[in-house]
Amino acid sequence: MTTARRWCLVAVAATLLVVVPLVVSARPVADPSLDAQQLLARIRAADNIAYAGYVEAHGNLPLPTTDEFNSVANLFGGSSRLRVWWESDDAWRVDRLSASGETDLFHSGSRTTTWDYERLRATSTLDALVFLPRAVELLPPRLAELVLTDLRTDELSRLPAIRVAGRQAPGLRLTPSVPQSSIDNIDIWADADSGLPLRVRIVGDGDDSPPIDTSFAELTLGQPSTQALTFDPPAGSRPSSSGLGSDSLLGHIPAVARAPQLAGLPAIGSSPPGLFTRYGRGVSQFLVLGLDDDVAGPLRSQLASATGVVVNDDGSALAAGPLHLHLSPHRHFEPSWLLVGTVDGLTLRRAARQIDQLRGTAAGGAGS
Amino acid sequence: MILVELRKLVRRPRTWVTIGLLDALPTLVAVLLAITDLGPSPGTGPAFLSAVLSDGSLFPLAALGIVLPLFLPVAVAVVAGEAIAGEAQGGTLRYLLVRPVGRTRLLVAKLVSVVGFVVLAVLVVAITGYVTGALLLGDQPVATSVTTSVSGSGLSQEEVWQRTGLAMGYVMLSMLGVASVALFFSTLTDTPLSAALGAMALLIASTLLLTLDAADVLAPYLPTRYWLAFVDLFRDPILWRDVIRGALQQGAYVLVFLGAAWANFTTKDITS
Numbered sequence: 153m154t155t156a157r158r159w160c161l162v163a164v165a166a167t168l169l170v171v172v173p174l175v176v177s178a179r180p181v182a183d184p185s186l187d188a189q190q191l192l193a194r195i196r197a198a199d200n201i202a203y204a205g206y207v208e209a210h211g212n213l214p215l216p217t218t219d220e221f222n223s224v225a226n227l228f229g230g231s232s233r234l235r236v237w238w239e240s241d242d243a244w245r246v247d248r249l250s251a252s253g254e255t256d257l258f259h260s261g262s263r264t265t266t267w268d269y270e271r272l273r274a275t276s277t278l279d280a281l282v283f284l285p286r287a288v289e290l291l292p293p294r295l296a297e298l299v300l301t302d303l304r305t306d307e308l309s310r311l312p313a314i315r316v317a318g319r320q321a322p323g324l325r326l327t328p329s330v331p332q333s334s335i336d337n338i339d340i341w342a343d344a345d346s347g348l349p350l351r352v353r354i355v356g357d358g359d360d361s362p363p364i365d366t367s368f369a370e371l372t373l374g375q376p377s378t379q380a381l382t383f384d385p386p387a388g389s390r391p392s393s394s395g396l397g398s399d400s401l402l403g404h405i406p407a408v409a410r411a412p413q414l415a416g417l418p419a420i421g422s423s424p425p426g427l428f429t430r431y432g433r434g435v436s437q438f439l440v441l442g443l444d445d446d447v448a449g450p451l452r453s454q455l456a457s458a459t460g461v462v463v464n465d466d467g468s469a470l471a472a473g474p475l476h477l478h479l480s481p482h483r484h485f486e487p488s489w490l491l492v493g494t495v496d497g498l499t500l501r502r503a504a505r506q507i508d509q510l511r512g513t514a515a516g517g518a519g520s
Numbered sequence: 521m522i523l524v525e526l527r528k529l530v531r532r533p534r535t536w537v538t539i540g541l542l543d544a545l546p547t548l549v550a551v552l553l554a555i556t557d558l559g560p561s562p563g564t565g566p567a568f569l570s571a572v573l574s575d576g577s578l579f580p581l582a583a584l585g586i587v588l589p590l591f592l593p594v595a596v597a598v599v600a601g602e603a604i605a606g607e608a609q610g611g612t613l614r615y616l617l618v619r620p621v622g623r624t625r626l627l628v629a630k631l632v633s634v635v636g637f638v639v640l641a642v643l644v645v646a647i648t649g650y651v652t653g654a655l656l657l658g659d660q661p662v663a664t665s666v667t668t669s670v671s672g673s674g675l676s677q678e679e680v681w682q683r684t685g686l687a688m689g690y691v692m693l694s695m696l697g698v699a700s701v702a703l704f705f706s707t708l709t710d711t712p713l714s715a716a717l718g719a720m721a722l723l724i725a726s727t728l729l730l731t732l733d734a735a736d737v738l739a740p741y742l743p744t745r746y747w748l749a750f751v752d753l754f755r756d757p758i759l760w761r762d763v764i765r766g767a768l769q770q771g772a773y774v775l776v777f778l779g780a781a782w783a784n785f786t787t788k789d790i791t792s
Contacts, residue, residue, distance in 0.1 A: 158783035166776045170741070206761060231733075235759065247671065247755070251748050252567040252585075254670055254755065267672040270562035270570045274672065370761065380757065386668040 181313045181320050184344050188308040191324050191342065195296060198347035200240065204376040205317065207234040209290040209366035213472040216454040224284050228364065234287055237376035245381050248287040257288055258383040265383050274385040290366050296340050296349035302420075302434040304329060311339055316350040317368040319343050326435065332417060332499040333357075333436035334474040346373055356474025357496075363473030411510055414440070415503040417495070431493075431503070438476075438493025438500060440507065448488035452479060462497075466504055469497050478504050486511075521625055525633035530640075538595050539641050543648050545591060546583035550649070554656035567751045572657050575667055577680055579653025580646040581754070584691050587645055588747055592638075592691075593698045593723050594716075599637045600702035601715030603630035604785065608710040623786045627703070631778060634699040638692050646688055671756040683758075687750040690763060694750075697743045697773035698723065704781040707788065740765070743773060 153161075186194070211228035235247040247256040253269035265276045288294055303326065311323025321341035328335050334357050341351040351367035412419050417431040417438070428441045443451070455461045455468040455477075462469045467480040467489075478500040480489040489507055491500045529535055549569070553559065559570045566585035568578045604627075607613035616626065666674040675683070702719035709715055726742040729735040739745050746766025752759040 155783065155787045158786065159780075162776065162779040162783050165779055169772045169776065206759075235755075249752075249755070249759070252565070252751065253562070253570075256671060268562070269668075269670045269672065272571070272574065272668070383672060386672050386674055387666065 183313040194347035205371040330436035442487040550652040576653035576658025580649035583649030597719040602712040604706040669756040673756040700777035707785040
C-alpha cells in the first residue's frame with residue numbers, strides 16, 4: 153500500500169467518525185398532520201404521564217446574585233444537566249449534576265427533600281405556597297405546563313417536527329399578543345405519540361440566543377422504579393427540616409396594596425393573599441412584591457454594581473433577556489417594591505410610579 | 521516484541537520516578553487533609569475530595585481526580601512522545617528496524633507499552649490512595665462503614681470495590697487518546713520533547729475550549745470532554761451516558777491517531 157493510500161484510509165476513517173453521527177442525527181423527521189390546537193390538546197392530555205430521563209438546560213439570563221437569589225441566578229444563568237424520575241406531581245426526583253457531585257430534589261406528597269452531596273446535607277421541607285424556581289422548573293414538561301396557561305387560540309401556530317431524544321417531536325409556537333410583553337415567542341416540541349413536551353425554548357424580544365432552552369437528551373416513558381424515588385438520609389449526613397421551603401423568601405414580607413390594574417395590565421389573583429400580586433396575562437406577566445430591608449438592601453447593592461443596570465429617581469432597573477426587574481428606591485420605614493416579570497422595562501416603570509401614587513393617596517387619606 | 525517493550529518499561533528507573541512523582545501530590549493532599557481537617561468548599565476542588573474527610577475509602581477516587589486533569593496526561597504524553605522519537609534521538613531506531621520487525625508491529629508494541637505505563641500509574645495511585653485513605657482519613661473504619669454514593673444512597677463495600685475498579689478502568693481508557701496523539705507526534709519528529717509538547721498543546725486547547733459556550737458544538741469531539749465522567753459511576757443509579765460516550769470517543773482517537781502514526785511511520789525514511 154502506498155503512502156497516499158494509507159493517508160486516504162486514515163482521512164476516510166476520521167471523516168466517517170465525524171460525519172456519520174451528524175448524518176444520523178440530522179435525518180429528516182416525518183411531521184404528523186396535527187394543527188396547533190390538536191397538538192396543544194395532546195400536550196395537555198400528557199399531564200399524567202410517568203417518565204424518566206436526562207435533560208440538558210441552557211440558561212442565558214444574567215440575573216444579579218445575592219444570598220437569597222444566588223440559586224436562581226445559577227439556575228437560569230448557566231447550563232444544567234438534570235436527571236429526572238417522574239411518577240406524578242406528588243412523587244418525583246430531579247438531580248442537578250455537577251462535575252464533582254449533585255444536588256437532588258426528592259418530592260413525596262407535600263414534602264421535598266434536598267440532598268447536597270458536597271455538603272453532605274439533607275434538608276426536608278414542607279412545600280411553601282411561594283418559592284423561588286428550582287431545578288425541577290427547568291424540566292420541559294413542567295416549563296411547558298407553566299407557559300401554556302391563559303392562552304388565546306390566535307397566539308398559537310405550528311412548527312415543523314424535529315427529533316428530540318431520538319423521538320419525533322412536532323412543534324408549537326406561542327407568540328404572545330400582549331403588547332407590553334418582552335417575550336418574542338416560546339417554542340415547544342412534544343413527543344408525537346405521548347404528547348409529553350420534550351423541548352422548550354424561550355426567545356425574548358431582540359435576543360440573539362434563547363435565554364432559556366431546555367431539552368430531553370434521553371427519555372424513557374413509564375413508571376420509574378420506587379427505589380429511584382426513595383431517599384433516606386445517609387449516616388453521617390446532616391439532616392435538617394423546616395416548616396417552609398428553604399427557598400421560601402416571601403413569607404415575611406409585608407402585605408402589598410393591590411390595585412385592580414397597573415400600567416394597563418389587569419391584576420390576576422391566583423397568588424397567596426398578601427404575598428404578591430400578579431398583573432398581565434399568560435406568559436406576559438409581572439409580579440409586585442414588597443421586600444423588607446433585609447432582602448431589598450443586598451439586592452439594591454448588587455444591582456448598583458451590576459452591569460446594564462439603570463439607576464434613577466424611580467429606582468433600579470435591569471433587563472436580563474426577556475426578564476425585566478425594577479426595584480424602588482430606599483425609603484425609611486417603608487417596604488421596597490420589587491417588580492419583576494416578562495414585560496418591558498417601561499411598563500414596570502409606569503407600574504412603579506402608579507404604586508407610589510396609590511401609596512401617596514392612601515397615606516394622604518389616612519392623614520386626613 | 522511487546523514483551524520486550526513491557527520489560528523495558530518496568531526496568532527503566534524513569535518509569536518509577538515518574539509514577540512516584542505522580543503519586544506524591546495525592547499523598548501530600550491526604551496528609552494535609554488529615555492534619556487540617558479542612559476540605560474544599562462545595563463546587564470547588566477535585567471530585568470526592570470533600571467526602572474523604574468522613575469516608576477514607578473514597579480517597580483512591582479523589583487521588584485519581586487530583587492527577588487526572590493534568591499530571592497523569594502530562595506523564596502519558598511524555599512517555600508516549602518518547603516512544604518512537606526517543607529511539608530516533610538515541611540513534612537506536614534504525615537498529616531496531618534492522619531486525620525482522622514490522623514497523624506496524626513496533627508501533628503497536630510501543631502503544632501497548634504506554635498502556636502498560638498508564639495501568640501501572642493508575643494502580644499505584646489508587647493503591648496508595650487506598651492505604652493513605654484508610655490510615656489517615658475518614659471518621660469510621662473503612663472495612664465496616666457504608667459508603668455514601670453521590671446520590672445519597674448507601675453503597676456496600678463490594679459495590680464500592682466494583683465501582684472503583686470500573687472508575688480505574690475508565691481513567692486508564694481516558695488516557696488512550698493522549699497516548700495515541702503523542703505516539704503520532706512521536707513519529708513526526710526526532711525530539712521526544714516536541715512530541716510530548718504537541719500532545720499537551722492539544723489537551724490544553726481542549727480544556728480551554730470546554731470553558732467556552734461558543735465552542736459547545738465542538739465539545740463532543742474534544743479529548744478531555746468526558747474525562748471526569750468516572751464520577752457518574754458513583755451516582756445512583758449509575759449514569760452511563762457520558763461514560764459510554766467517553767469510551768467511544770477514546771476509541772475513535774486511538775483509531776484515527778494510531779492510523780495516522782501508522783500511515784506516517786511505515787514509509788518514513790529512518791535516518792537515525
